[in-house]
Amino acid sequence: MLNVHTRLQTWQKRIEGVLEAVLPPPSAHPARLHEALRYSVLNGGKRMRPLLTYATGEALGIAPDHLDIPAASIELVHVYSLVHDDLPAMDNDDLRRGKPTCHKAFDEPTAILVGDALQALAFQILASHPGMNASPAQRLRMIEQLAQAAGSRGMVGGQAIDLAAVGRELTEVELENMHIHKTGALIRASVLMAAYSVEAVDARCLQQLDHFAKCIGLAFQVQDDILDVESDTRTLGKTRGVDAAAGKPTYPSIIGLAASKAKLQDLYDEAMSALLSFDESANLLREIAEFTVKRIR
Amino acid sequence: MLNVHTRLQTWQKRIEGVLEAVLPPPSAHPARLHEALRYSVLNGGKRMRPLLTYATGEALGIAPDHLDIPAASIELVHVYSLVHDDLPAMDNDDLRRGKPTCHKAFDEPTAILVGDALQALAFQILASHPGMNASPAQRLRMIEQLAQAAGSRGMVGGQAIDLAAVGRELTEVELENMHIHKTGALIRASVLMAAYSVEAVDARCLQQLDHFAKCIGLAFQVQDDILDVESDTRTLGKTRGVDAAAGKPTYPSIIGLAASKAKLQDLYDEAMSALLSFDESANLLREIAEFTVKRIR
Numbered sequence: 001m002l003n004v005h006t007r008l009q010t011w012q013k014r015i016e017g018v019l020e021a022v023l024p025p026p027s028a029h030p031a032r033l034h035e036a037l038r039y040s041v042l043n044g045g046k047r048m049r050p051l052l053t054y055a056t057g058e059a060l061g062i063a064p065d066h067l068d069i070p071a072a073s074i075e076l077v078h079v080y081s082l083v084h085d086d087l088p089a090m091d092n093d094d095l096r097r098g099k100p101t102c103h104k105a106f107d108e109p110t111a112i113l114v115g116d117a118l119q120a121l122a123f124q125i126l127a128s129h130p131g132m133n134a135s136p137a138q139r140l141r142m143i144e145q146l147a148q149a150a151g152s153r154g155m156v157g158g159q160a161i162d163l164a165a166v167g168r169e170l171t172e173v174e175l176e177n178m179h180i181h182k183t184g185a186l187i188r189a190s191v192l193m194a195a196y197s198v199e200a201v202d203a204r205c206l207q208q209l210d211h212f213a214k215c216i217g218l219a220f221q222v223q224d225d226i227l228d229v230e231s232d233t234r235t236l237g238k239t240r241g242v243d244a245a246a247g248k249p250t251y252p253s254i255i256g257l258a259a260s261k262a263k264l265q266d267l268y269d270e271a272m273s274a275l276l277s278f279d280e281s282a283n284l285l286r287e288i289a290e291f292t293v294k295r296i297r
Numbered sequence: 298m299l300n301v302h303t304r305l306q307t308w309q310k311r312i313e314g315v316l317e318a319v320l321p322p323p324s325a326h327p328a329r330l331h332e333a334l335r336y337s338v339l340n341g342g343k344r345m346r347p348l349l350t351y352a353t354g355e356a357l358g359i360a361p362d363h364l365d366i367p368a369a370s371i372e373l374v375h376v377y378s379l380v381h382d383d384l385p386a387m388d389n390d391d392l393r394r395g396k397p398t399c400h401k402a403f404d405e406p407t408a409i410l411v412g413d414a415l416q417a418l419a420f421q422i423l424a425s426h427p428g429m430n431a432s433p434a435q436r437l438r439m440i441e442q443l444a445q446a447a448g449s450r451g452m453v454g455g456q457a458i459d460l461a462a463v464g465r466e467l468t469e470v471e472l473e474n475m476h477i478h479k480t481g482a483l484i485r486a487s488v489l490m491a492a493y494s495v496e497a498v499d500a501r502c503l504q505q506l507d508h509f510a511k512c513i514g515l516a517f518q519v520q521d522d523i524l525d526v527e528s529d530t531r532t533l534g535k536t537r538g539v540d541a542a543a544g545k546p547t548y549p550s551i552i553g554l555a556a557s558k559a560k561l562q563d564l565y566d567e568a569m570s571a572l573l574s575f576d577e578s579a580n581l582l583r584e585i586a587e588f589t590v591k592r593i594r
Binding site for chain 1: 321325326327329330331334377378381384385386387405406407409410412413414416417418420421423424425432433434436437438440441444445447448449450451453454456457458460461
């Protein structure tokens with residue numbers, strides 16, 4: 001277990017280095033925009049998506065240096081979505097990871113532009129970064145996957161569904177639909193893009209990994225909602241019950257706390273079943289699943 | 298001349314059809330977001346960038362159907378930049394082409410998401426649209442070009458320079474630097490991406506086209522600034538002197554009106570010179586250059 005924890009930390013450090021390297025230097029013109037880009041990205045996030053990419057790679061026998069650029073591109077898209085999500089017109093958040101959000105540290109127009117530039121950078125590195133060992137066809141497949149996951153039928157669509165849901169009663173199916181778009185699409189891309197690094201991916205193996213990703217993506221959200229009810233504010237790092245108070249639909253508010261916990265367990269079991277045909281090389285993926293359901297913040 | 302005008306109109310209709318086809322249907326889930334995407338894109342814009350792509354294709358002997366997707370992807374990026382530029386935190390514009398801007402017709406969060414989704418869609422169609430006749434390597438080269446032109450060292454960088462310039466005295470060099478980023482980068486991409494449709498582009502020919510694009514991109518801005526001073530409000534469709542009044546630096550305010558007109562003529566001459574080695578197949582490019590400097594709004 002310690003070994004797994006250490007290795008996840010090693011990969012977190014690794015992706016920090018990759019992100020640092022793909023971002024234009026702070027001296028690049030215009031300097032203030034580039035300073036804001038680096039401020040927003042290099043903030044010590046959990047890097048869950050890149051970790052999933054690396055762990056999927058390990059399950060498929062792909063070396064991490066082949067996955068640095070795909071992993072970084074997904075994280076850039078994730079960060080851009082947070083920067084835009086924090087804007088006054090959206091969630092209006094002043095703090096992220098205890099630091100002022102981009103529009104607070106800089107200003108609102110800069111935060112809009114930071115998000116826009118990060119999305120462009122994600123596709124730019126996938127298309128052309130020389131450190132990426134992939135054929136043009138593989139690069140294209142990843143770009144397609146990321147664009148789809150990020151777009152109006154993926155993550156951005158999920159944001160729109162979320163906005164429309166505030167203050168409205170959702171069914172469990174509607175709530176699930178929102179999460180599948182808003183966070184699920186990018187989490188699936190984190191796993192699938194690693195698989196696309198293999199020249200010829202076995203279709204059945206791809207489907208199992210995809211199913212695993214769907215389950216833990218949703219499990220992450222269910223656990224998030226449970227923590228919003230159960231965890232104390234100090235552990236959570238944000239105010240307990242804040243989602244429920246904001247009129248945001250949550251699993252406990254729709255199906256109750258006990259059913260939410262049962263659902264979390266079901267999703268965990270299903271995620272583990274999806275990996276049954278994988279040997280111990282998939283152990284890091286299994287650890288990430290376990291971390292997802294057991295995390296306390 | 299009538300022939301040229303008719304053909305430009307034919308291409309305008311053509312790109313409307315392509316844009317209409319690549320956008321998800323208004324019934325796609327989430328419907329309101331997709332309605333807003335279509336509202337923002339299908340608004341009868343001038344489509345200057347797609348026209349440049351098609352006209353460059355004609356100069357190089359590339360059929361328009363090979364250029365539909367590159368042309369559409371550039372226009373999607375251009376439209377996203379307008380939607381974000383119109384936001385209250387940016388230029389705060391209520392009207393575009395006489396119709397309410399996206400955040401007025403819908404709301405501010407939707408407008409942020411519309412811009413984000415359009416950018417993703419641009420890269421998605423370049424990566425995977427089956428109607429595009431290009432090798433994987435050609436597609437990648439276009440994606441790289443578009444991402445670079447759109448990103449923090451291109452269009453978005455230009456927006457940041459523009460924001461920082463309001464109310465400040467700029468030199469002519471600084472003003473030019475702003476335009477080269479803000480609009481020049483995407484106009485260059487419109488020409489270069491057409492050229493990348495040719496399997497092996499002649500380097501000298503590419504450089505001439507690039508130089509042509511740089512000149513007319515800047516000429517367009519100089520003429521814009523001149524119109525802001527000279528045209529009456531009714532012809533312009535927006536309030537005369539509005540840029541100068543907003544404290545935005547313009548060519549007439551920095552180098553004077555006469556020098557601005559001389560600069561416009563120089564840029565036009567330089568653009569025409571860049572096409573000297575092209576035969577009559579480049580006549581539409583020449584017409585676009587002439588239109589750029591002679592337009593009255």
